[in-house]
Amino acid sequence: MNRYLVIKCGGSVFDKLTPAFFNSIQAIQAEGQWQPVIVHGGGPAISQMLKKLAIPTVFHQGLRVTTQEVLDVAEMVLSGTMNKQIVSKISTAGGRAFGLSGVDGGLFQAKPIAFSTLGYVGEITAVNPAIIAGLCNQGLIPVISPISMDDKGQHYNINADQAAAAIASALNGKLCFISDVPGILVEKNGELTQLKQVSDLEIERLIERKKISGGMIPKAKAAVDSLKQNVQEVVIVNGMMPECLVDYTKGVEVGTKIFLEEEALHA
Numbered sequence: 366m367n368r369y370l371v372i373k374c375g376g377s378v379f380d381k382l383t384p385a386f387f388n389s390i391q392a393i394q395a396e397g398q399w400q401p402v403i404v405h406g407g408g409p410a411i412s413q414m415l416k417k418l419a420i421p422t423v424f425h426q427g428l429r430v431t432t433q434e435v436l437d438v439a440e441m442v443l444s445g446t447m448n449k450q451i452v453s454k455i456s457t458a459g460g461r462a463f464g465l466s467g468v469d470g471g472l473f474q475a476k477p478i479a480f481s482t483l484g485y486v487g488e489i490t491a492v493n494p495a496i497i498a499g500l501c502n503q504g505l506i507p508v509i510s511p512i513s514m515d516d517k518g519q520h521y522n523i524n525a526d527q528a529a530a531a532i533a534s535a536l537n538g539k540l541c542f543i544s545d546v547p548g549i550l551v552e553k554n555g556e557l558t559q560l561k562q563v564s565d566l567e568i569e570r571l572i573e574r575k576k577i578s579g580g581m582i583p584k585a586k587a588a589v590d591s592l593k594q595n596v597q598e599v600v601i602v603n604g605m606m607p608e609c610l611v612d613y614t615k616g617v618e619v620g621t622k623i624f625l626e627e628e629a630l631h632a
């Protein structure tokens with residue numbers, strides 16, 4: 366049985382991922398219980414390229430304000446450099462990876478979120494999971510760039526956490542966010558402590574109190590949304606601990622697990 370494990374690789378940690386991390390992805394597929402599907406970001410690499418081209422970077426509530434020229438750069442970096450680097454690294458680890466973006470085969474349908482403030486930033490309105498199932502059936506590991514398209518052929522820049530949540534939900538899989546932190550951290554007795562689990566309601570409170578900020582806001586929100594849309598389980602783990610992924614597939618508690626408080630009450 367193909368049980369899907371969607372692994373979202375954040376741009377924050379990409380440069381720090383070791384060959385052991387990519388080996389673990391290949392090992393999970395080889396073991397046969399879980400089919401890995403990779404969705405990647407690349408925010409820092411996009412910002413770096415924009416800087417080189419003297420194009421200003423502007424964020425609004427964690428999302429990059431995307432003009433046509435920013436969109437061109439985001440697509441070049443995400444669907445080009447980043448996507449192919451990940452394909453190469455998995456291939457070097459002995460896996461067979463297949464890179465594609467939300468545009469290809471109509472994998473994701475998108476629409477603008479709020480054109481007047483964000484420009485060409487989109488949200489995903491539909492997913493075609495059969496493309497992913499087809500690739501997996503051929504023994505491939507899909508590597509997905511979040512850039513997507515509407516029915517008129519307009520492309521959109523999509524936050525990679527949201528793209529990962531959308532595909533995990535369409536595949537009814539588990540979702541693992543790989544970041545540069547061991548999970549959601551909160552201050553306890555003057556020290557930053559990793560939460561082993563956190564509910565949707567607690568996440569709302571932490572965001573309100575600014576205890577969750579920056580890139581952790583879209584991630585935590587995408588985690589909650591995905592649980593409300595058929596994702597079996599969501600964790601946030603540190604990519605610098607590659608054994609985390611394999612441990613997770615074996616049922617070991619890793620990182621921060623997100624759960625819905627209402628469901629817990631009825632369990």
Ligand SMILES: Nc1ncnc2c1ncn2[C@@H]1O[C@H](COP(=O)(O)OP(=O)(O)O)[C@@H](O)[C@H]1O
Nearest residue numbers: 375376377544546548549550576577578580581
């Ligand atoms: N409460 C929190 N716990 C952990 N990380 C947090 C928290 N609040 C903000 N962050 C920030 O969120 C970052 C992860 O988000 P982001 O940089 O977008 O990662 P990615 O590239 O993996 O999507 C962390 O490096 C950290 O600086």
Ligand SMILES: CC(=O)N[C@@H](CCC(=O)OP(=O)(O)O)C(=O)O
Nearest residue numbers: 376406407408428429523524525
């Ligand atoms: C709309 C929007 O903000 N898109 C993101 C897409 C990349 C991304 O999400 O990368 P990380 O996972 O590394 O943050 C951006 O342009 O940075």
